[in-house]
Amino acid sequence: MPDIPPLAAAQERSLDDLLVAVARDRDRGAFSELFHRIAPKLKGYLQRLGAGPSQADELAQEVMLLVWRRAEAFDPVRSGAATWIFTIARNKRIDTLRRERRPEIDPDDPALVPAIVPDAPPSADRTIESVEDTARLRAAILRLPAEQADLLRLAYFEDQPHAAIAATRGLPLGTVKSRLRLAMGRLRRELEEGR
Template identity: 55%
Template sequence: MDAVTPEDHKQLMARIASSRDKAAFAALFGHFGPRVKAYLMRSGSAPDSAEELAQEAMVMVWRKAESFDPSQASVSTWIFTIARNKRIDAYRRMNRPELDENDPALVPDAPTAPDDAYADGEVSQAIRAAVETLPEEQAEMLRKAFFEDKAHSEIAAETGLPLGTVKSRLRLAIGRMRKQLKEFEE
């Protein structure tokens, strides 16, 4: 049977849906297979890719034939919509590469060795102690700049001090901290 009219297409779909009629599917495939491939190629798919996508679309027609509703769309509209969706899915897969599980950004950090954790704790304590020895105006600038992550201009606006004063106090605070923490630089 050579499917040429929309009514013939409906009958073929009904036979595929009701009894998995292979002859009806072959006729439908013979009619729509080349047209779907041509449509996919016009849509930008390479010939090999268009062939594969057309095959996938027609397999979907076979599997989902019972879900075809002639009151919603014609057979050709339904088939070309499936093909279009297959093309979109393939495009999305192509533009969203597989994750490389060995990517350093995805590998969790190794647990901190106990001696390193202890040393980190000692450094943290030394920094806190060094900040406590600073004059209050320098310690305040240091806290705002480093712990609150504020820009120098933000600190100046917030405190009402000139920008140069903020920078001078930070420079003095960092110089004093450096002297006190010299043993940890090694």
């Protein structure tokens, strides 16, 4: 009987044998043969599942990469190599369909950026009300004692911390806080009476 060349002998191996060789020995030659024998069938299968030619080709490559990475999970007692690989392909296609149905959110989408979408202009009556409220507030601040009005201006209009106000005015921090509290109470009462 003539010697069989190694390539011919390898071609006679079953898909199960090739996958076991990949799992057990990380045999690149066995994987290469497995790839060349099954990848074209995978592509056709994925196209029958609705993938376009380029997507089917990409998915087939992803499946074969998973086969290489997870070959040790193959159990020839539970299923054949082809069944195992085609199950991976089917699951990969389902995952792709799910992603297509629920696309990822693009954080740069102008509809999602609140600063780009202008707010609706306020109604005319709300604009008039706002102007009147502002006028009442200014009048109430003018009626405050000068020292309270000054502290209020520093704290709320110039946004200075209470400790900084105390340092610049030469007052104890507690005094600044109590005078601001008195000023706010007085403003609140005057604004409530003016309504």
